[in-house]
Amino acid sequence: MPMNKGPKDRSAKCTVRRSVHLAALGSALATTGVVVLAQSEPVDPRVEGLTFLGEPVLASEVTAGQQLYADNCASCHGANLEGQPDWRRRLDTGRMPAPPHDDTGHTWHHSDRMLFQITKGGVGAVVPGYESDMPAFGEDLTDAEVAAILVYIKSTWPERQREFQAEVSANDTGG
């Protein structure tokens, strides 16, 4: 399902972000079994130079996203985000193979909002009628989990691709 736009969209973004933070924090705590009491030190550091939907990204989100990617995406897009072999050539079905998500692909040309929509609602959510082998993950993953996968992917990009994609996201007015 595509996200709403305008004020509702901003509200949805905040909801997604809060959910991501809480889920990531809970996951980090459960994994380590450590209760951190000292509030003077960051429990979950921000990832330098990385944002999603305009907000900072926490290290625990990236960690959670890496596992979610391995569980849900790697079978097609590759364990190392390398995509399917010969991904620029069409399959016999007429559909395109899964592209890479690393800096050799085109994922970093898309805004945060569009990446979220594609992952949650399928490619048809942004290109009506487009036929793709990629499912709409909104049925199986929460918004927070979708966001975590995307921040993991973004965390792997070199600086140039990150900066380019940040600018695309900043200029994405939702049209």
Next chain:
Amino acid sequence: MKSIEIGFRPNRRKVLTAALSIGVASMLPRFALAASDGDPAALAFDGDTILLARGGLFVSDNGGRTWTAAETPGKVLSLATHRDRPGLVVAGLAEGGVSISEDGGASWRVSEAGLPDGEINAVAIASRNPDMIYASLRGDGLWKSEAAGATWSLAMDRPWLDDAERDPLALASIELETGMGGIWIYAGTEVGLTRVPDCFCRWQDVQPGNAMDALVAGEAPPSEAPLPGGEPILSLASSPSAPEVMYAALRSGLWASQDGGVIWQKRASIAATAVAVHPRDETYIAALLGGILKISRDGGATWIETGEQ
């Protein structure tokens, strides 16, 4: 180079004038052949100069009144030029890949490193980068060179339309934002128009800019008036001066769009096989209509035959 006046509607006066002016009678049958409507043809503006590829390559510096024949490395099927690099001409060849001239067609270098053998039926130069060249290899896919033709790599497979892959018959890099940090590459195919962002994520239909808003809101989609379905789009053109203004050559006629290809209107009802638009004036068009080169200075509302000037 040989000078020749093209009489697209031959009459005795023109033939005599042409023959006298060039003294090369052997050129006349060649022009007669070139004027047949079934031949592949291409047009381009290099600044104020008009280039016509049909049979051979011909150059006019005076709006089509007289022409000079230029040598080429092979049969030219497609042409591309760039507003920011006068003299740069990219030619797609029937055999031998892509040839590039940097002096308006006077001399050429062949560019084929990494490009498979085959027919280059469409070429384009990236509107924002004259060193980025796109070439459609018939039966294969869309190739790109990021280094002015020094090397080539596959950009993307051919578009998928009506349950089959379709060769781009025409390409145009058009300075319309995709929202993905780049611009669109439009392709005319044998069954219709499509486009791909220059990040090459996917071929997709041309849609109004607010189509997604309507989809999300569950509202009726914005109005569209596409080109006639199932008809080959033989040529596409857009001027950097107004990139949302596009022209398309189809057998049903010469069509124009004022909104980046969403709504089209017919501007000439004669079979069109090639079209080009001036880089600084989107109303200045050259087109092959019914096999005759015609010029319009008002966006296709009226036309004049160059041979009559």
